[in-house]
Amino acid sequence: MTGDEGLQLWAGAGALIAAASLSFGLIVLLRPLLRRHALAQPNARSSHREPTPQGGGIAVIAATILVTAGGVAALGETSATAEILAVLAAAAFIAVVGGIDDLRPLPVVPRLALQVIAITVAIAAMPSDLRLVPLVPWWAERLVVLIAWLWFVNLVNFMDGIDWMTVAEVVPLSASVVLLGWLAGVPPPAILLAVALMGAMLGFAPFNKPVARLFLGDVGSLPVGLLLGWLLLQLARRGEPAAALLLPLYYLADASVTLLRRMAAGEPFWQAHRSHFYQRACDLGFSVPDIVRRVFVINLALSGLALLTIVKHDPAVVVASLLAGVALVAWLLASFARMRL
Numbered sequence: 001m002t003g004d005e006g007l008q009l010w011a012g013a014g015a016l017i018a019a020a021s022l023s024f025g026l027i028v029l030l031r032p033l034l035r036r037h038a039l040a041q042p043n044a045r046s047s048h049r050e051p052t053p054q055g056g057g058i059a060v061i062a063a064t065i066l067v068t069a070g071g072v073a074a075l076g077e078t079s080a081t082a083e084i085l086a087v088l089a090a091a092a093f094i095a096v097v098g099g100i101d102d103l104r105p106l107p108v109v110p111r112l113a114l115q116v117i118a119i120t121v122a123i124a125a126m127p128s129d130l131r132l133v134p135l136v137p138w139w140a141e142r143l144v145v146l147i148a149w150l151w152f153v154n155l156v157n158f159m160d161g162i163d164w165m166t167v168a169e170v171v172p173l174s175a176s177v178v179l180l181g182w183l184a185g186v187p188p189p190a191i192l193l194a195v196a197l198m199g200a201m202l203g204f205a206p207f208n209k210p211v212a213r214l215f216l217g218d219v220g221s222l223p224v225g226l227l228l229g230w231l232l233l234q235l236a237r238r239g240e241p242a243a244a245l246l247l248p249l250y251y252l253a254d255a256s257v258t259l260l261r262r263m264a265a266g267e268p269f270w271q272a273h274r275s276h277f278y279q280r281a282c283d284l285g286f287s288v289p290d291i292v293r294r295v296f297v298i299n300l301a302l303s304g305l306a307l308l309t310i311v312k313h314d315p316a317v318v319v320a321s322l323l324a325g326v327a328l329v330a331w332l333l334a335s336f337a338r339m340r341l
Contacts, residue, residue: 011071012178015192016199019067023203026059031207031214038102040215052212054102056204057220061095063200064193064227071192080187086125087193087230091223094118094153098218112150115222119149122230132236149229152248155255156225157218161279162288163210167201168296170224173247174198176303177231180247183310184238194231197224210288242318243306246325250298253329254278281336291336298332301325 034053041051065088072081097114100106106114123142133141160166177186177194201224207214216224228248235244245252254277262269274283281291305321312318 012191012195015067015071015195016202018070019063019196019199020203022066023059023063023200024206025203026062027056027204027207027214030055030059034214038217040217052215054215054217055099055219056207056214057095057098057216057218057224060197060200060204060216060220061091061223063203064196065092067196067199068189068193071196072189075188075192078187078189080189083125083127084189084193087122087227090118090122091226093121094226095219095223098157098220098222102217102219115150115153116146118226119146119153122226123149130237132241145233149226149233151256152229152232152252153222153225155251156228157221158255158258159251159276159278160216160221161274161276162282162291163208163212164205164288164292165278165295166216166221166224167205167208168292169248169251169299170201170228171198171205172296172299172303173228174201174231176247176306177235180240180243180303180306180310181231181234183307184235184240184243186234186238190231190234193227197227197231210292240310242309242322246302246306246309246321247299249302249325250295250329250332253326253333257333277333277336284336284338286336294332294335298328301328 031053034055038053038055039051040054068084068088072084075081094115097106097111097118101111123146131138131141132145136144156166156169159169174194174197178191178198180186181191181194204214204216204220208216232244232247235241235247258276259269262273262275267273274280278291278295282288302325305325309318309321
């Protein structure tokens with residue numbers, strides 16, 4: 001290990017501890033206020049049985065933004081500085097939208113329109129000459145990125161339905177972005193953001209442990225989706241689209257298959273529901289810890305496959321890794337859809 005690599009390792013550990021500590025401390029300070037003004041009441045679609053405060057995402061996103069911004073300032077001006085500051089601003093904006101929706105639910109169209117504004121800001125900050133698929137027109141590529149990013153933001157929100165589910169997704173995914181991003185040459189500010197997000201989520205985890213004493217809320221799940229989407233784009237931008245697809249594959253599959261199934265059945269797919277595979281698993285006898293444990297293990301396996309695609313730039317290895325990832329996720333979804341004995 002070189003001196004620079006050792007310094008980066010210590011800086012990363014410091015950012016992780018700082019984000020976790022700040023997130024934990026802010027939650028301790030905010031919980032009395034959230035208990036009074038942001039209680040999530042149980043209903044037919046929810047998985048909790050007692051009124052539980054929501055809004056823990058305030059601390060998670062605040063810690064992520066503050067630690068990332070502080071780290072970027074310490075790194076000095078780089079080519080990625082303006083872009084990551086725009087992404088942090090977009091995350092703050094979408095967090096406000098989510099916070100309003102937590103307290104007083106917004107209609108679907110205004111909510112999506114505000115999300116589009118936040119994502120457009122983040123896309124506009126990307127290098128103008130950046131191309132993911134040079135064969136298609138620039139405007140078509142950016143439009144596809146916008147739609148895909150919007151869907152990803154909302155699917156992360158949809159999947160935040162049981163205790164520790166988002167923790168089981170964000171921690172391994174962000175940790176993988178740190179490792180894979182370093183191998184793929186992702187700029188240090190983006191890796192710093194991944195470290196800060198992972199630390200902030202770890203600071204939130206003790207409060208969301210089953211049975212949860214605090215929920216993330218839309219104020220957290222929406223900006224977490226935006227930040228994760230941007231981090232995955234960093235891998236894709238450096239020629240690693242397979243890794244960027246493998247890391248969130250379980251979330252993508254559960255949310256997308258559920259959406260398509262609801263659309264095919266003529267159900268109002270834009271409304272809250274309890275038909276995700278992990279929710280059906282709860283109804284079929286799986287315990288919440290068992291569900292999130294399985295999701296966490298699958299995410300570790302997907303991370304290993306993503307690493308393989310980066311280490312071995314062989315088309316056959318990439319295809320085999322993608323097929324293995326699809327098979328693993330399909331097995332998990334099928335197991336969630338069966339009655340537990």
